[in-house]
Amino acid sequence: MSESAELTGPRTRIPSEGVAETAASERDIGVKVGDNLVEVKNLTVKFGGLLAMDDVSFNIKRGEILGLIGPNGAGKTTCFNAMTGVYKPTSGQVLLEGKLLNGMKQHKITRAGLARTFQNIRLFGEMTALENVVVGLDARHKTSVVGALLRLPRHIREEKSAIERGMALLEFVGIADQAATLSRHLPYGSQRRLEIARALATDPKVLCLDEPAAGFNPAEKEELMQLIRIIRDDGYTVLLIEHDMKLVMGVTDRIVVLEFGKKIADNIPSVIREDPKVVSAYLGEPEDDFA
Ligand SMILES: Nc1ncnc2c1ncn2[C@@H]1O[C@H](COP(=O)(O)OP(=O)(O)OP(=O)(O)O)[C@@H](O)[C@H]1O
Numbered sequence: 001m002s003e004s005a006e007l008t009g010p011r012t013r014i015p016s017e018g019v020a021e022t023a024a025s026e027r028d029i030g031v032k033v034g035d036n037l038v039e040v041k042n043l044t045v046k047f048g049g050l051l052a053m054d055d056v057s058f059n060i061k062r063g064e065i066l067g068l069i070g071p072n073g074a075g076k077t078t079c080f081n082a083m084t085g086v087y088k089p090t091s092g093q094v095l096l097e098g099k100l101l102n103g104m105k106q107h108k109i110t111r112a113g114l115a116r117t118f119q120n121i122r123l124f125g126e127m128t129a130l131e132n133v134v135v136g137l138d139a140r141h142k143t144s145v146v147g148a149l150l151r152l153p154r155h156i157r158e159e160k161s162a163i164e165r166g167m168a169l170l171e172f173v174g175i176a177d178q179a180a181t182l183s184r185h186l187p188y189g190s191q192r193r194l195e196i197a198r199a200l201a202t203d204p205k206v207l208c209l210d211e212p213a214a215g216f217n218p219a220e221k222e223e224l225m226q227l228i229r230i231i232r233d234d235g236y237t238v239l240l241i242e243h244d245m246k247l248v249m250g251v252t253d254r255i256v257v258l259e260f261g262k263k264i265a266d267n268i269p270s271v272i273r274e275d276p277k278v279v280s281a282y283l284g285e286p287e288d289d290f291a
Pocket residue numbers: 047050052070071072073074075076077078079119
């Protein structure tokens with residue numbers, strides 16, 4: 001991809017409702033819609049004697065919202081961590097567009113196109129909302145440190161576009177009015193939305209969301225699911241961990257179920273809902289988890 005294309009980033013447009021929408025970038029994606037964009041093959045993660053992931057395989061197709069569910073401790077976050085380079089898998093492979101990600105550092109995996117949010121929010125508390133997003137955009141900048149210090153024309157141009165893009169992303173997730181607020185002062189729901197904006201800023205091919213609606217009330221959850229649908233409709237591929245089964249069933253195209261580190265089901269929501277293995281995995285879980 002040419003340098004200029006890389007710096008262009010998401011297109012922004014103002015739809016009729018007046019809400020700025022950030023479109024997926026023109027970034028080349030090496031597979032067709034509906035084909036396997038990510039392949040997780042026989043992924044195993046051991047913590048001492050504990051098999052947190054046991055030979056798990058699944059694919060993420062370009063353009064889908066794939067749900068990753070399972071009771072507490074099933075291995076969902078471990079799966080994200082192994083995919084995004086936080087943990088080194090004990091064995092197995094993760095491929096993006098057919099290219100092996102194992103062994104790559106976290107920032108390289110992000111740059112390759114796999115972005116994620118964290119179950120426990122990780123923002124720069126002393127930075128504003130806008131700065132948190134611009135930091136994500138910076139990963140794709142070409143300007144050298146010297147160029148930045150000397151304020152060479154290209155750096156100034158990038159800075160402007162970074163701020164414009166950052167603002168467009170904040171508007172897209174619905175928190176543009178809080179752009180100048182330190183992230184530690186943002187209401188909890190805005191922090192969750194800011195995490196998504198920051199992940200989108202890296203121009204991902206796949207967006208992995210780890211319980212993005214945790215702690216939300218039902219109305220806030222429904223709003224967030226609507227945002228996730230818009231993100232997908234905009235050309236992104238989404239992997240979603242979410243505990244609230246009703247929401248997962250409503251928003252995903254397909255669901256992978258983990259239990260005790262093993263994959264126990266992989267199917268469309270209507271089949272997952274009736275799967276006896278899945279129902280029994282959720283017995284004893286809080287009632288609102290499996291509705
Ligand atoms: N860094 C670690 N060291 C040791 N054990 C770990 C580590 N991270 C996770 N585990 C263990 O691995 C298992 C899977 O944990 P994981 O956090 O992946 O579950 P989860 O499906 O995300 O659960 P939850 O729904 O509660 O977020 C659990 O038994 C957990 O205690």
